[in-house]
Amino acid sequence: MIKFIHVTKEYARPEPALSDVSFHLLKGQFSFLTGHSGSGKSTALRLAHLVERPTEGEVRACGFSSLRTSRRDVWKLRRKVGYVFQDFRLLPGRTALENVSFALEVIDSPKSQILPRAQRLLGKVGLAPKAGAVVDELSGGEQQRVAIARALATEPLLLLADEPTGNLDERATRGIMELFWEINALGMAVLMATHDLELMRKYPAARTLELDQGRLVYDSAHTEAAADNVGESDQTTATPRSTPPGDLGLAGEPEPVQHQET
Amino acid sequence: MIKFIHVTKEYARPEPALSDVSFHLLKGQFSFLTGHSGSGKSTALRLAHLVERPTEGEVRACGFSSLRTSRRDVWKLRRKVGYVFQDFRLLPGRTALENVSFALEVIDSPKSQILPRAQRLLGKVGLAPKAGAVVDELSGGEQQRVAIARALATEPLLLLADEPTGNLDERATRGIMELFWEINALGMAVLMATHDLELMRKYPAARTLELDQGRLVYDSAHTEAAADNVGESDQTTATPRSTPPGDLGLAGEPEPVQHQET
Amino acid sequence: MFYTIRETLIAFKRAPLLTGLSAAMVGLALFVVGLFGLATYNVRLYLETLEERVEVVAYLRDDATTADIAIMEAALTMLPEVLGVDFVTKAEALERAYRDLPEFNEILTDLQVNPLPASLDIQLRPGSRNPITAERVAQQAALHAIVEEVQYGEEWVEKLFTLRRMGAVTTTVLGTAFAVVAALIIGTAVRIAIFARREEIKIMQLVGARDSFIHRPFLLEGAITGALGGALAVALTYTTFWSVFNYLFTISWIPWEWAGIGVSSGIVFGVIASGYAVRKHLREV
Amino acid sequence: MFYTIRETLIAFKRAPLLTGLSAAMVGLALFVVGLFGLATYNVRLYLETLEERVEVVAYLRDDATTADIAIMEAALTMLPEVLGVDFVTKAEALERAYRDLPEFNEILTDLQVNPLPASLDIQLRPGSRNPITAERVAQQAALHAIVEEVQYGEEWVEKLFTLRRMGAVTTTVLGTAFAVVAALIIGTAVRIAIFARREEIKIMQLVGARDSFIHRPFLLEGAITGALGGALAVALTYTTFWSVFNYLFTISWIPWEWAGIGVSSGIVFGVIASGYAVRKHLREV
C-alpha cells in the first residue's frame, strides 16, 4: 500500500524532516505513526499522498511512485486515499454535508448515492444533527469529525489520518477508533499519526512506527531489529510482525508495486 | 477574574450553545473546562474574551462587562487576557518569533524588551531552534506551542486556553502544563478547555467545570451543590472549594467587579 | 454541468462581496472603453457632416446653352463617385458672393455686369470624399467644352482627409490602449479574486479533483463576472449618453452591436483570465 | 512609525502577487486618465493654434494719411485685449486676394484700379478671443474717422467659441468620468486585496490591537500601492506619448504637474480606499 524506500525529505531548513526512512505498509494493515512534535509524522503522510516529493529515495503509494507520477496525475492516487488533515482543511462556507458530498462528487460517484452516503458517514461520526451547519460554525471536534467523514466517504483503499482524535474527547475518540477498525477490517489500510500513547496501548494489535527527529527509531514489525538497520531491504519491511485484528486475510501478502496508469 | 451570570448563548441554530451558565473564576485560580465535543467550551471562552456577546445574562472579565463594553473598547480587555485559540490563529507568512513579538508590539511593550521576551517564551515552549521559521511551515504541535508562547508573552492576568495540548505529545504536554502552573503560581488565572481527562486527573488541585450540551453540570468548587442551582448567587460562586496550588495567597479573595475604563 | 453551475452559485453566495467587486471592476474597465466608443462614434458622425461639404465646382462659360448644361449634368450624375449635381446660375452666384464675402460687397455693387460665372456643384458620395477621387471627378468635368475652370478646394479636401486619417489613427491607438487596459484590469480583478480563494483550490486538489473539474466552476464564474461587468458597462455608458443628451448637447448612441461586442469581450476576458489564474494556482500545489 | 513601515514591508513581502496586482490595477486605471489627459491636452493645443487666427480687421478709407494710420495703430496697440496690430497696404491686400481667392483672379486682373482697401489687422490676446471682446475691439476701431468698415468674422469666432465650449464640456465630463472610474477601480482593487487578508485583521484584533494600530500599515500600504500605480501610469502614458510621437505624428507631452497630480491622487485614493476597506472589516469582528 505504502512503501518508503530510503526516503529523505529536506525542507529549506538544514536538518531534514525525514532522514533515510524505509518501511512498508501492507494492504489492509493498520499502523500507528508516532513521535514527538516535529518528528516528521505529517511529513511522512504528505509524502505518501504525493503532496510533497522526497528529496532522496522513493515513495510508493497505491501503485503510484513519487519518481514516476507527474503532478497532473496525482489526482488518480488521491481518489484511492482518504486523508484526515491535521488542520482539517474543510471547504469554508459550506455545510458539513456539502463538504462530505463534495469529496464524493470529485471522484464521480453516482449522483443518487452521494447524499445518502454522505449522510450515513456523518451519522457514523456522530454529526447527523449538524449535517446542515456551515463548517466554520462547528466546534473544533465537530470539524475534525467532518474531516474524518469526508476521508472515509470515498471508501478509500488507504486512510492517512493525521492526529484525527486531537480535538476529540474520550468518548468521541473511542467511536472514531472503532469506526477505523471496522473499516480496516473490510480491507482499508490505515496509517494514523498520533501522539496519544494511551490510545496506542489500547490497540496493541496495530503496528507502530515511531519517528524521532526524522528517523524511524521503532517499528513494531521488527521488534528485534535495531532501529538503525530498519528498511535495509524490502524483505524485512515487507514482513509484518503484528497484523491488525479482524478478518483481514490479505494483510500478510506483500503488495506488488503497480505501475501508474496514464 | 471571570464571572458568568446566567449566561445563555444562542447561535442561529435552535439549541443554545450555552444555557444559563453561572460561575465565577477567581483571581489567580486555575480551572479546567471540560465536556464533550460541541458542549460549549470554546463558546464560553469566546464569551469571556468578548469575541461573542451572550444572548442573555452577563459576562464579566477582568472588570469588563459584556453589557457595558463597546466594540471599540474590547482591545483594553484583550490586552489583559492571553488566548490560546483552538485553531491557533497565527499570523500567516511570519516567523514564530514575529508572531510572538507582534503580540507584544500590539500592547505597546517597551521596544527593547520585545525580542528578548519573545525569544525567552519560545525557549520555554521548546521552540528556540524554530524561532526563525515561518509558522505555515511548522508542524501542528509546533504551531500550537507558538500560539501558547504568544498568549503568555504579554504576561496576562488571565489565560484562556482552548485545548492547548490537543496537538502535543505527552512530553510536550507535560512541559506546557508545568509552564502554566508556574505562571499561575505568580497570579495568572487560567481557564483551560480540555477533553483530556487524564491530564485533569494529574492536577487534582485545579478546579474543574464540566459542560454538557451547554449546561454547567459539574463544578468542583461545589461538589455537594446540585448542578442546577450553581451560580444562583454571587456568594456561592465566589467561594472556591479547591484552590490552585502554589503560593497564591490571593486566590480566595472575591474579586470586585471593576468598571470598564473609558 | 449541474455541478459546475451549483459550485459557481455557491461561490457567489459565499463571497458576494468578492464577486460583486470583481464584476464592478470589470464593468468600470469596460465603461472606459464604452465612454471612449461613445465619444469616438460622435466625433466620427461630426466629421461625416463636415465631409458632406466636399464638392467639386465646375465654372461654366457665359455662352453655355441650357441644353449643353443639361447634357453635362446628366453625364456627371452617372459617374459612380458622384452623389448629385446642382446647377448654380450667375444670379445665384452673385447672391452667394454678397452673402459669403461681405468685404467685396462694394466692388460687386460698383460693377455694371455680373462678373461671376454660373457653375455646376458636384457632391461626392461618402466613400469618395478624398483628394484622389475629387481630382478624378474634376478632370472628368473639365473635359466638357462649356467648362471654364474646375475647382474642388484641394487644400480643404487635403486637410479634411488628413484630419480623418489622424482621427482614425488616434481612435485606433487610444481604443486599442483602452481595450488592452480593460482586459488587463479584468484579468487582474479575476486573479485577485481567485487568489483570495487559493486555499479552496488546494483543498479540491487534495481530495482528488481533476484539474478540469476544478477549472470549470471558475471559468463559469469568470464568464458570469464578465457578463455582469459588461452589462454594467453598457448601463453606465447609456446613463452617460442619456445625461449628456438631455443636459448638455445632442449626441448619438453607439450602435447596439458595439455594446454587444463589449459585453462579449467582457465574457471572453473573464473566462480567459479565470482560466489563467486557476491554472497558475493549480500548478503551485 | 517604525512598526507601521515594517508591517507594510512584511505585507509586500508576504503577498507580492497581491500587492503587485493591486498596484498594476491602480496603474492601469490611472493610465486611462493619463491617456485621456494626453489626448485632451493635444486637442487643446491644436484649438489654440486655430484661435490665433481670430482677428479684427479695420478697412481704411483710401484717403487715410500715414500719420492718421500711425496714430490709430498706436491707440489700438494700447488696448489691453490687443496683442498686436498689422498694417496691410492696398497692394498687399490685392496680393492676398490673388492668393486666397483664385476664382476672382480674372475679375481682379480686369480692373484698372485696385478696388481693395488697406487695413489694420488686429490680433487679440489669447484670453480675449471670444465674440464679446472681438466686438468691443471692433467698436473701438470703428470710432476712428479713417475707418471705412470693421469686420471680425463673427461667424468664425462664434463657431470657434462654441467648439471650445463643447470641447471643454466634453473634456470635463469624460475626464471626470474617467477619474471617478479610476478612483472606483483603485478602491475596489484595494478592497479586494484587503478582503484577501481579512483573517489577519481579525487575528490582530484578537490579540488586543487598537483599531488605529491595525489601520496604519494598511493605510501606508494603500499609499504605496497608489504611488506605485501612479508611477506605472505615468510610465505607460509616457511610453504611449513616445510611441505616437516617434511613429505616428507630432504631439506634445502633458505638463509634468498633471502627472504629479495623477500620482498624488493615486496615493490619496489608495489611502482612502484602504481606510474604508479596513474599517469595514474591523467592524465585522
Ligand SMILES: Nc1ncnc2c1ncn2[C@@H]1O[C@H](COP(=O)(O)OP(=O)(O)OP(=O)(O)O)[C@@H](O)[C@H]1O
Ligand atoms: N513546509 C515546510 N517547510 C519547512 N519546514 C517544514 C515544513 N513542514 C514541516 N517542516 C518541519 O519539518 C519538521 C517535521 O514536521 P512535521 O509536520 O512532519 O512534524 P509532525 O511530526 O507532524 O509534528 P506534530 O506532531 O507537531 O504535528 C518540523 O520541524 C517542521 O518544522
Ligand SMILES: Nc1ncnc2c1ncn2[C@@H]1O[C@H](COP(=O)(O)OP(=O)(O)OP(=O)(O)O)[C@@H](O)[C@H]1O
Ligand atoms: N459561530 C457559530 N455559529 C453557530 N453555531 C456555533 C458557532 N460556534 C459554535 N457553534 C455551535 O455551538 C456548539 C458549541 O460549540 P463550541 O465550539 O463551544 O464547542 P466545544 O465545547 O468547544 O467543542 P470542541 O471540544 O469540539 O471544540 C456546537 O454545537 C457548535 O456547532
Ligand SMILES: [Mg+2]
Ligand atoms: Mg503533524
Ligand SMILES: [Mg+2]
Ligand atoms: Mg472547542
